[in-house]
Amino acid sequence: MGKRRSTAHPYIPNSARAAKEAMLREIGAASEDDLYEDIPEALRFRGRLAIPEALASEPELRRHVEGLLAKNRSCAESLNFLGAGCTQHFVPAVCDEINARAEFLTAYAGEPYDDHGRFQSLFDYASLMGELLNMDVVNVPTYDGFQATATGLRMAARITGRSEVLVSRAVSADKLSKIRDYLRPRIRVQLFDFDPVTGEPDLASLEEAISNETAAVYFESPSYLGVIPSCGDDVSATAHDVGALSVVGVDPSTLGVLAPPADYGADIVVGDLQPLGMHMAYGGGHAGFIATRDEPRFVLEYPSRLFGITSTSVEGEYGFGDVAFERTSFALREGGKEWVGTAAALWGITAGAYLALLGPQGMRELGETILQRSHYAAKRLARIPGVRAPRFRGAFFHEFVVDFSRTGKSVTRIHRALLRRGIFGGKDLSSEFASLKGCALYSVTEVHTKGDLDRLADAIEEAVA
Amino acid sequence: MGKRRSTAHPYIPNSARAAKEAMLREIGAASEDDLYEDIPEALRFRGRLAIPEALASEPELRRHVEGLLAKNRSCAESLNFLGAGCTQHFVPAVCDEINARAEFLTAYAGEPYDDHGRFQSLFDYASLMGELLNMDVVNVPTYDGFQATATGLRMAARITGRSEVLVSRAVSADKLSKIRDYLRPRIRVQLFDFDPVTGEPDLASLEEAISNETAAVYFESPSYLGVIPSCGDDVSATAHDVGALSVVGVDPSTLGVLAPPADYGADIVVGDLQPLGMHMAYGGGHAGFIATRDEPRFVLEYPSRLFGITSTSVEGEYGFGDVAFERTSFALREGGKEWVGTAAALWGITAGAYLALLGPQGMRELGETILQRSHYAAKRLARIPGVRAPRFRGAFFHEFVVDFSRTGKSVTRIHRALLRRGIFGGKDLSSEFASLKGCALYSVTEVHTKGDLDRLADAIEEAVA
Amino acid sequence: MKDIPAIRAAQGAPRLRDFHQARWDEPVIFELSAEGERGVLVPETEPGIERAVGDVAASLPRSVLRAAPPALPEISQNRVLRHYLRLSQENLGADLNVDVGQGTCTMKYSPKVNDVLARSPKLAELHPLQDEETVQGILEVMYRFEGFLKALSGLDAFSLQPGAGSAAVYANASIIRAYHASRGEADQRREIITTVFSHPSNAACAKTAGFDIVTLHPDADGYPDWKALQAAVSERTAGLMITNPEDTGIFNPRIREFVDAVHEVGGLCAYDQANANGILGITRAKEAGFDLCHFNLHKTFSTPHGCGGPAGAAIGVTRKLARFLPVPVVTFDGRRYHLDYDRPDSIGKIRPWYGVAPVILRAYAWVRSLGPDGLREVARVAVLNNNYLLKKMLEIRGVSAPYAKGRRRIEQVRYSWADLTRETGVHSEDLGLRAADFGVHYWTSHHPWIVQEPCTLEPTESYSKADLDEYAAIIRHVAEEARRDPETVKTAPHRSTVHRNDPSPMDDPRQWAITWRAYRRKLRETAGSGRRKA
């Protein structure tokens, strides 16, 4: 035991004594302690860190961490219907292969020359998303859809010079919390209603709330409650009428079959890339996109990096680099737009690969398959006495609200019964929306087979009986 | 459903109709069928292949195959003491990273220039093994240790011009079967005994069997029964005395602490790389090494490829290429030495990385740790009434024979009880060696903690009670 | 028989690497499209479902349907993979090179075993809303990891929610805002003080959070200016947000006095500990009196940078600020772990769910693989490496390490090539690009560009003496070449994947093109206008 203590650590080459001594000699220091000369004694931590002893060998480390992970029960081992902003889709093996490549995984911020691959793959990504969204400008991803939304709204405020945004009530409480925190310093957040029957944006409520001070109207397709707005152009027109921008959050996995928001008047389109090839990873698969038309008043308001294409000193060679870098906080500190930093580039590369793999046909088929499966699920559930599915009449894609309120059983109780059968029921909405007590949001995608959906229906039938 | 039938398959780009038509036009054929003009109608298979319909989408495929794999219960989920030629060691993550690299995984037989990495990493491998074995020549791996042994013996026969080999009885029945099949055409296989008490080679039995017709004496360290021969130089000397070669099979994971066979007179050293960074993979982790001194009479008898170092047209550049290629069946067909073909190069690269990671200190510590754990296990088992462990008095490394015969219970019965407790007991030797009825071969390595070994002992204690 | 090692030794000690980066000359992905090719197939709906629901898409309102399929390319799986594998080779990556040139970014070794653990389906396939009972393992990891950070900082409560360092800085600014608001001083306390050598995000994020920024410049020795700080604090001060050691590698020895002065006027102090690698276990936020701090998991805690994320960060606060942390927080009742949402004073959500779980898991594993002694060794060797490289660098003619002459640096050094530029006309950027021809590079640092012709080197603990010697030899060679043959340096790189960009489109709205479709359109427009002009 003791004998190994002097062993160099595999991650710290110069913890080997020979190197250490040679280097100390070279720099003329007696020990590493001398190098901390600028840290006053009063600031020195002289205790022992309250951290467990090292598991220095890989087998010990793996045994420990895998032991912890074994306490989880994953969606691979269960049948999952949770969505609500993080969706279980199939992840092609090629996506994982690409984002596991050491070069992509461990690169960071090299130049366009030595990191050409990063620049090109993110340009490829933006270009693929541009087609999906029918937009000419797409950012290098920001952290997640929440951030993309909040930034999209701040961009709108800067572009219009106004300081109020109208947000559909059919967004998640969490996202609304993020928006409020992020806009608080300068921008008022007002809500407008959704129609209690269809779940679509309530145009009357919007008209009532909108004014000349409105910078942006924000709504989603599908909404948090799963509903696809059929009146997108009316909402956008209402915004445009008062000089506001239409900001739309969209699930990109829908766009093989559903119209891109640009087609119904969106000026700024935002959302999350997680459905496009990222594992859920307990919420670790998120990345935010922001897309606009190619107009300087939009482009110059992005805080994110934007990669553009150019020529190089070699004829026929593609080069890539930063567009309008002087916008950023890297260049201007507090004078830049919000800030830029490490975000979620690897998921941008992955989403690009996903779109390239799926192609136009694949994205269409994905959408069709999901529509059929989710509608089948709703139909099956609707046959269960006391269960209403979908709760709203508006069109839906992969998610829909299931109303258990007439079963006489709480969502908690029903879901506990499902859990015992290895099924993760959808997100309980009871406390999130006063009007949706006894309701839950179910997500059905291409990963669910008919057998899975029948199993769900049977289990619910038993649970509510 | 039907609508997708015309879809191109992701693995077959030119199954897309447009490409197919363009190409057929270009080559002047009406359909692919025309291209089979040389295959007579009578040879045409006109039926439908009795193969299940495609699971063309990845999620369907994964669900199916993972469903099959889920029927296995692995050593990661159980406590395993099986060895007997396939050993559960820890595999560093870096080894898996390297052999998963697309370039290594999918390369094959490029030139020394465009596959420089393959050549260098296999030269690195051979060089690292050379140090471990104290030998100057190491082949690009052959299939597995069985093949290495059988080829080593044929090499010895060619080198000596003789046609009989003496093989220790303490080898596995399977390996002996392989040796017999492989040597049958030209070489007689005779056995010599091991000492029933120590388990070491029985020198008297060897003396008796050896003659001027003996090409080689083959024994192992450790033997199949786990025993480390302390009389290696006597065996080698006995062989050398009659002009035979000493061929030794060695477990390379022992060589941080145990003497390499070259140090006790071995002329040809053979074995399996599986312990050096390969997963067991139900027997998929094997690769065979053969090592000798650097003398033409040895080198020119290798059937495998041998990579050597050279200079190139650029000063200071390392080049690598085939040494003495004209030996091989690629060059000479039946005139070559045995044959060469696809074997297990990737595991050679991996074993090289493993040795580079472990280094001299790591290999020593690995050996010490295994020795301590296996001896602890034997000691614990020996305390159980009726259990004898180790069965042989000779020194042992990771494996030892446990004798249950005095417990009054069969190995089968004891092991079934262990299995119910999630423990895989060692290899039952009852039918393999008449003298070892009621015995089993237990393998203990660095992956077993004290807790694991105590759990084993407790479980056996219960099982034999 | 040539003695190649001897020849190589004669070529230099250390010898310059005869490098060329992979160059695949790949088209933009749209150019790979071939009609009808497919990359992956989607599961077909079972007949039973089709029968039950029919053609759902057709039944949706026309207005929600996409008119034409998106103009994505059609590419076989093999070709998509090949494209990205080739692009991957055209990237350096910390795994591939001696990555000490991205100073301030703490490019260190990201152990592969931690990646393996993070990719386990036991984590990858967890939905963040699963019942707590089914996610006890990952909650335990989070809870324990917060404990490690408490030990490393001395602060009392942590949240792992922020997605990266800047998001953490923003969250801390939000907490400062919430704290003052809770005391009715929101309108009064509008100023955040920072230093110019603190990371730019301290200024930018605080600004985004609504504050006015007061920036302190260094004194003559390069230390944050104590007089300036005294002049800056007032009843308008909301807080101090500061990096230490600063991006110059200089540690502010008066940090405690700075903190006390801000406290004196009622402000809070947030410690940007993204530069903590060199001081782990040596000095902590607590001893310096800070109220808040943050760590970057993708820097100090070794999680990989992923071409710019996903990353992760942690914010820590003293007891009195704990109630403002983002929701939810992980709690432990002695038996089970929970997510506590019931926190009325919280600033709310910073990002979806509870943090970037795979990054947290990697960071957890990294700490466990080092233990308390190993963490201190990380810091000590990082500082040793930095001062060794400093010594080697200063032996090169034309470079200097401005400020704090003769003093040791902590984790990195901001160097200046001003002398060399004056002498040769070669700029720092050129030198960095020329270094790329030898398989390493450096960047010219982010704002502020006060240090002339800067570069920032940060060797961390991950590189060996031989690595640092090689790096210094390359930089020495390039600097000497700038005198001997400046043209070669100014036109570099020559052996990277690609060559110098034409920068002109990048700031010109008529030419910039951020997507392929925009590029094609502008080419058409230019061609059109060209024709019109002609």
Added chain:
Amino acid sequence: MKDIPAIRAAQGAPRLRDFHQARWDEPVIFELSAEGERGVLVPETEPGIERAVGDVAASLPRSVLRAAPPALPEISQNRVLRHYLRLSQENLGADLNVDVGQGTCTMKYSPKVNDVLARSPKLAELHPLQDEETVQGILEVMYRFEGFLKALSGLDAFSLQPGAGSAAVYANASIIRAYHASRGEADQRREIITTVFSHPSNAACAKTAGFDIVTLHPDADGYPDWKALQAAVSERTAGLMITNPEDTGIFNPRIREFVDAVHEVGGLCAYDQANANGILGITRAKEAGFDLCHFNLHKTFSTPHGCGGPAGAAIGVTRKLARFLPVPVVTFDGRRYHLDYDRPDSIGKIRPWYGVAPVILRAYAWVRSLGPDGLREVARVAVLNNNYLLKKMLEIRGVSAPYAKGRRRIEQVRYSWADLTRETGVHSEDLGLRAADFGVHYWTSHHPWIVQEPCTLEPTESYSKADLDEYAAIIRHVAEEARRDPETVKTAPHRSTVHRNDPSPMDDPRQWAITWRAYRRKLRETAGSGRRKA
């Protein structure tokens, strides 16, 4: 604003790739050693064990102990990884290039999803001796996969044990030997007939199995010579071991007659189906009358080549030969799968355990992803691709496809550059190495070198029209360059990782060095003898 796509289009259609392979100039791994560095640590023994057993190594007999630790290098984990990642980039690999130049090797796309499945701990962590009850999944995979091969060959029983194609050929030779031995004809039947364009292993493995080899040469049209076969068969004939289509890509239309003739004299016929990719589901061993066959899983069934293995192969036989198959075989009792060892007539073991399980799993998954129609499509498109490339190649001046003029080929074509060599002095090998400068290559084929200046191209189904057009354009360019500028071609490669080897040490025992230690020793010896001479 430059129209780069237009410039590229003007540079050729298809344009030649402006390629350079990664070049890292890495030392040999021993040169990376630094005293005391460690790559991974081994678990320390717990105190409880130490107390119980003491220092076990010290208690072993002196004679078994290693005197000094092996002289392995000491390298940190980061540096080991970096070394191998760099070397990996210095490799082409089928994933990276249009790999049609390794003709006869069926380099095809190895789907990533199959790798993921094969790496599952549910397979990777299985020990081959586990109780059958715990390995039902992998046994089922094996059993089912044998069923697929039965369908594809029409034969009755399979073993998946051989580790690669040649091992399968050997096993088949062993079965032929066992069969004749079982009839008391072992000594009489000593001859195996093969053709010169069958893969060399048919001759080499049969020879290793103890047979004498009779090799048939092609007739004037390049078909196996029917007259020669008739002359060769006799009561000495043990069997026929033959590839079809042969390595020239030519299918022997009289194959049934060959088989019948051998049967007539009492011999057995083994079909080397390693070239089956172009005939999957089109024609089978059964219809041609074969008694035995083998498939290469790493060729036809897409499992990756791994720099030369691990690979996998399957041997199939008719009912009458089933009893000779290697032990054990997988059986199914309608409920459970078993390993049957009780087979007294078996030839015994070919390799440890039951075959290369991860390779078998990949092959299984590949078949399942294609189904019966997909497998036929594989064959049809492979043949289409081959004949398309043949058309393109024959448009190049200086190349020919010897034999069977004007006939279609199946899976590959052996070409000849004899005309170009005569004209320019540039050899086929030079052309292949020059092609490497554009990121592809070809090899000059293995034995027999009857076709002058050969190369063998096999496009399989994995490559698109655009890929084949690019490949043909590169070869055309190189061939034209051989006329225009032969020196450039003869000194190629120029843009690969490294340059032409000095071949002289490779066949000289005084100079060859197969390990670093041998190299260092020989350098010392040469230096010594040099000194002595001087």
